[in-house]
Amino acid sequence: MSDASFLGIGGRFSYQGNGSDIRRNNGQASLSYNRFYHSLPFEWDLEFQGSGRIERTSEDKQEGSYDFEFHPGIRKYLNPLGNVFYSGELSIDRGENYDRPHIVVTPGLGYGRFIHVTPLARAVRIEEFLLEEGLIEGPLSKETLVALAQVINRESEYRTTYGPRYRVRWLEAMEEVIAESGRFVHGGLGGVGTVRIYEVLYQERVNQRFIGWWVRTGVEYQALTPFEHISRGDPGMSLRLRYSRPIGWRSQFGIDAEYTSPVTGDFGYDVFNVEVSLNYLYEVTNRIDFTVSNITTVNRRDPRFKTVFIERLQSGFLFYIENQILFKIGTDFHKVRGREIGHGLSMSIEYRLH
Incomplete structure (x- = not known):
């Protein structure tokens, strides 16, 4: 079983332009919340992104607006040890020009699953810290890292068994795994090693890691249109594929592809x-990430009408100034066939609440 969440607030400044012209600049405040739960029989995840902004346009007018997106999803496996599942997805978004929220519901049936391997990434980070402090003689074997990750992943089990003081037993179990490798220089973690492990588990931000894939087919139903004068569209077929895989210990690659088409003559x-x-995400150091x-x-x-092609490329760096404070700087290029390339630069500060 795996359960993780993130809650953060942030602010940013950005500009947008075409060619040599700057079209607008704006200031923005945002709220982000992500959470997932994975177990053998059942999975769910949700993502919320909301923002409010004040813009100054090229006509030197000041405008205020807000928008949000909310995307929860659930998957229930027919057999806890199998890969066939039925699912439900909900999409609610409110754009700044909408009359009301746009709501889409997609029930479906799929095959595949993801394995949460973030505990293994934490085990590797612990190994790095212990090497830096000179507490172990050399890198730990893959078998030791996997065993350490398994103990890390059993936090809820230790909490249930030992109560408020479970962390003492939990850290002792980690120490025993490392001790079995014979790599300790002084026979144990000591005070410094215990503090460094605590930092990785509760203070350092380790990016979530997943390995696996699933494919899902379903029926997309538009429950509410964003504009009052537009009627609901016909139900459509939805085919979605998700794939994720770590590349080495420091990077993660993912694909999310979806095809939809109305179940009509069209x-x-x-x-x-x-x-x-x-x-793609690459951890340059434990304080700097590169994303594209x-x-x-x-x-x-x-x-x-003709088919419309839109391409958007975003890249940037994430700097963890403190354990709870994140500074982002990024670039954005977007291209619609037949138009000039759009571009932008953004900077933001985010504070992690949870």
């Missing part, structure tokens, strides 16, 4: 939407 190529997101993502959207909303 099904297939006449009316459709395809979105493919590629994401590419989102490709191809859609055709009406058989009478």
